[in-house]
Amino acid sequence: MSPEADFLRISESVGPWVSGSRTAGHRLDMDTSAERLVPAVTAFKNLSWGYLSAITGLDSGTVEPSDGHIEVLYHFCRGPAVVTFRVKVPRGDPSVPSIGAPVPPAVLFERELAETMGVRVTGLPDGKRQFLSDDWPENVYPLRKDFTLESAAATGEPAPAVGSGEEPGTFIIPIGPQHPALKEPGHFELTVDGEIVTHASIRLGYVHRGIEKGAEDRSWVHNIYLMERICGICSHIHATAYVLGVESLAGVAAPPRAQAVRTVFCEMERIHSHLLWLGVAAHEAGFDTLFMYSWRDRETIMDLLEELSGNRVNYSVNLLGGVKYDVDTKAADSVRRGLDFLERRTKHYMKIVTSDESFLRRTRGVGAITYDQANLLGTVGPTARASGVSRDLRHEAPYLAYRDFPIRPVLDSRCDLAARFVVRINELFESYRMVREILDRMPAGELAVPAPRKVQEGEVISRVEAPRGELFYYLRSTGGVKPDRVKVRTPSLCNWAAVLSVAVGHKLADIPMILVGIDPCFSCNDRSITLRRRGSRSLENWSWEDLRAYGISYYAGGAT
Amino acid sequence: MSVVLALVALVIFPGGLFVIFGSLAYEYVDRKLVARFQNRVGPRWFQPLADLVKLLVKEEIVPAGVNRGLFNGLPLVALAASLTAALYVPMAGLAPAWGFRGDLVVTVYLMMMMTLCLGLAGANTQDRFSLIGSTRALTQLFSYEAPFLLALLGPSIAAGTWRISEVNGYAREHLWMIVTQPLGFLVALIGLMGKLELPPFDAPEAETEIVSGALTEYSGRGLAFFRLGRDVELLVGLTLISAFYLGGLANPVHFILKTLGLLFVTAGLQSLFARLRIDQTVGLWWRAGAVLALVQLLVLIVLKILGVRL
Amino acid sequence: MALRGALDKAALWSRINSPWLVHFNSGSCNGCDIEILATLAPRYDLERFGVKLQGSPRHADVLICTGPVTRLARERLLRTYEQMPAPKFVIAVGSCSITGGAFHGCYNIVGDIGDVIPVDVYVPGCPPRPEAIIDGVVQLLTKLRASIARPGGAS
Secondary structure, eight states: HHHHHHHHHHHHHHGGGGGGEETTTTEEEEEOOOHHHOOOOHHHHTOOOOEEEEEEEEOOOOTTTTTEEEEEEEEEETTTTEEEEEEETTTTOOOEOTTTTTTHHHHHHHHHHHHHHOOOOTTTTBBBOOOSSSOOTTTTTTTTOOOOOOOGOSSSSOOOSSSSSOOOSSSSSOSOOOOOOOOOOOSEEEEETTTTEEEHHHHHHHOOOOHHHHHTTSSSHHHHHHHTTSSSSSSHHHHHHHHHHHHHHHHHOOOOOOHHHHEEEEHHHHHHHHHHHHHHHHHHHOHHHHHHHHHHHHHHHHHHHHHHHSHHHHHHOOOOOSSOOOOHHHHHHHHHHHHHHHHHHHHHHHHHHHHHHHHHHHTTTTTTOHHHHHHHHTTTHHHHTTTTOOHHHHHOOOOOTTTTSSSOOOOOOSSSSSHHHHHHHHHHHHHHHHHHHHHTTOSSSSSSSOOSOOOOEEEEEEEEEEEEEEEEEEEESSSSSSSSSEEEEEEEHHHHHHHHHHHHBGGGGGGHHHHHHTOOOOHHHHHHEEETEEEEEEEEEEEEEHHHHHHIIIIIIIII | HHHHHHHHHHHHHSSHHHHHHHHHHHHHHHHHHHHHHOOOOOTTTTTHHHHHHHHSSSSOOOOTTTTTHHHHHHHHHHHHHHHHTTTSOOGGOOSSSSSOOOOHHHHHHHHHHHHHHHHHHHSSSTTTTTHHHHHHHHHHIIIIHHHHHHHHHHHHHHHHHHHHHHHHHHHHHSHHHHHHHHHHHHHHHHHHHHTTTTTTOTTTTOOOOOSSSSSGGGOOOHHHHHHHHHHHHOOOOOHHHHHHTTTTSSHHHHHHHHHHHHHHHHHHHHHOOGOOOOOOOOOHHHHHHHHHHHHHHHHHHHHHHOOOOO | OOHHHHHHHHHHHHHOOOEEEEEEEEESSSSSHHHHHTSSSSSOGGGGOOOEEESSGGGSEEEEEEOOOOOOHHHHHHHHHHSSSSSSSEEETTTHHHHHHTTOOOBBBOOOGGTOOOOEEESSSSSHHHHHHHHHHHHHHHHHTOSSOOOTSSO
16 A cells, blocks of 8 residues: 555544644654544554654753743654654643553653653653663753753762653553662563563663764764764664765765665675674574684675775765765675675575574574564564564665665564574575675766755654664754754664563573574673562572573573 | 602692693693684693683682682582592503592592582572572482493493403403493493583683583682682593593503593584584483493393303 | 792783683673674684683673763673772773763763773774784783783773
8 A cells, every 4th residue: 555545544543633744755744732642542553554663752942932842753654654643742841641552662762752851751650760870860851952961960879760650551561670679770680480581671771872962962974973883783774874864854865876885885784793693692592613603704794894994893984975985896806705605604504593403492482472462562673574574674665775676575484583593594695695786786976976064954764774673763953064853763672572571481591592582782791680589589680691601501401 | 658659649640730730731622622623723732721820819709698618618629529539540541549449439429529519519609590500510410420420330340340440451451342332432421521511501712611600609719629620520531431431541642542532522522513412401311321321231231141251 | 039929920920821801891882892702703713812701700800891881881880890809900992981982972971981990901993903902902911911000900
């Protein structure tokens, strides 16, 4: 169905609760109020259209004579189309109801909104902070326009729980600690009954640096270098999403050759990311030989990236308006040779993950996320595709050179951890094919066109397919040299809800593999776990290494 | 005079220092082989010695709430047990320093002390794995130690004696028992690797690191002694298995060749996964391993009764 | 006294040749951490120098840390450092760990790891190559050999 037909249907269904709506290309924006938000979203949800992709908060700043307003945007996506509900609330007393009842995964996004923008979300269950540190002072909201660094000085005391204090609804919230009395902030909190996990939750915020705010202080160009460093593994895709958004706002179109070069880098980044994940996942299962070999092979793609751009990580290919580097014939030949080697090795890895008994024992049937769960809980990327949910922006909403060089999404219907391995390895083959094709038919032309220093007023949503799934950028300009708002929603944020709810009912020994199965984008070795045992009043603190070793010894020597 | 000789045997050769430096050398060979299998350069020859000395001079942090006597004593007991076991086996291909009827059983028991100490160390800690950790160590005891003992009984029955030096002598005279008792050999080798937790479920360098929760609490001397005790046990185990199954150890040349050959095989098994790796669950190995060993024993006993020369 | 000197030399020799690392990410983008892991992989193979990556700070001599120290990570960084038995040393990897790097001025970071724990060696780069990280480790060992570094970290 075309977006227009869909939008008509949607407008009709939610009509009674919406005061105004606008369409522009693939976007439908509807204004509603805090009181009518929940019925509007519920009616929308009944159409079973799309999934919640992000929630953006916008602070207008103080606007004379009133105090100004805060606008909250709820973005729902399906393929290229984006439906946004917009609610304006007064800055003096900003309050919206939680949409967690019709849309369970909203809870994590709403917490972020509450902590960073200071919007009171009624109906959110109590819990400690998710994104800001416990000693962050109360009533100081970093994303507000009047925020100053001095006001954020640590108070030295842990803050009281965030939340309105009302009883939660009947939906299950896998995110956020349920026990405000916790003293130790662990990355994960697991409650176990014997060997079985009965509750799992996550504490984010360890890598929260304040980038969205920092972006408002840096020029449009300077921000490319900031966005690149959101994640060292998928740095190029972040910069690409940002740059595509800015180019769209500025009305600049990068030339075809530039788009093709960007695509080559995107796919090569996907290759290095998946190989990295393969090694890390193998290490979690105790197969260190596979870890060593896959990382040795990964050096090939690192060398190629360095040959093309001069750096192994943070290649910095993007400019506003194009790319800095070209792929000449000599480089293209190196790339082809490297890919041939990698393809041979990848076939070997495929054989291992599909036929090695000891490996399968840890992955087959483990951590199964059904199609419906994946759909309802808003999962994205290979995690969703391994459950048969066909979400791949390169295919549904082609950007860069994907229109001319179409991708075949890799799907699997088995839904378990083994399927996630197979999907990522098959995606490697697909990426090899893509890079070769683009190199063979690289469009001629210039590498960049000029882009303005000041970007005209407007807002844009830029969505791309990172190695881990859909990456969502919202950009807003008020006509200056610096952005007014940059909102980034990384793919892993979408996948936590699914994986943590699925963790319940599994053995403790399976948890490391389940968590690593979504390819989480945070640091590798310092995640800590707080363990609560049924019948025990004290909490145990495990390091990630403890949990990993536990899983390995469970399967290799201790299990009966 | 004999007291002096006894002391020398105990402390320097073939016990004590010789065994300690020998096991460090074997740890080096093991790590180097595994590294090469993983396509890496691997450690330098003096690495295990440097690791040992460094741990000995490092600050020891005793966690709150543990029984200090047990905490400090268990590593010593584990090391002492392994070193004592070394006195009864044909170390360096020479006759064992001591021996008596039934010393095979005592030796295997001494080798079991290591796992027992680990289990107790795990139970001693206040958090972490605690009960589950030590339970796991004790189940390990049953799953690998028992088949290991049974596997060593096979050659013992064939030789008609419980004395290690005599079994060694018998093995030298006859066809290698790896040929006549292949099941026993397999069970013994896997049993040894299981006892030492060698099959790969380890830290990134594939260096052997005991996974039972006990060692996370130890930092300096205690860790050094446990690690050394494990290395010694590796050496003693390899010596026993080569003596029994690989045609006995008559002289140092035999010793070097046969034990290093076995080490090569274990390093290979540590590094390969896929079809060659045999990491079974406790239940499976306890059943399969013990059954195999028992079957082997039965065959032997029957043949012995029938008077067939082995 | 000669014995004392010999023992000290032996202790120093062992520390230089058996530096066990524990790794901590205080909020970095992972770029540096991936390159640190790459130094363990076959191409760079840190085990040649006696370096082993440990899971627990109690087994480590050197803390290798990355990141601009987010507010939430700060306390955990301190605790990781405190759990290490003496003598202990710190290598800070990446531009973020020196000044906050690309995130300088952002609201949730401390910036300089040296403001939280004493650092012996800084390895700049965004991220530094594995060769540079190995150079950082070697520089630390050289410092040890010259006995400039005092156990406990500060130089």
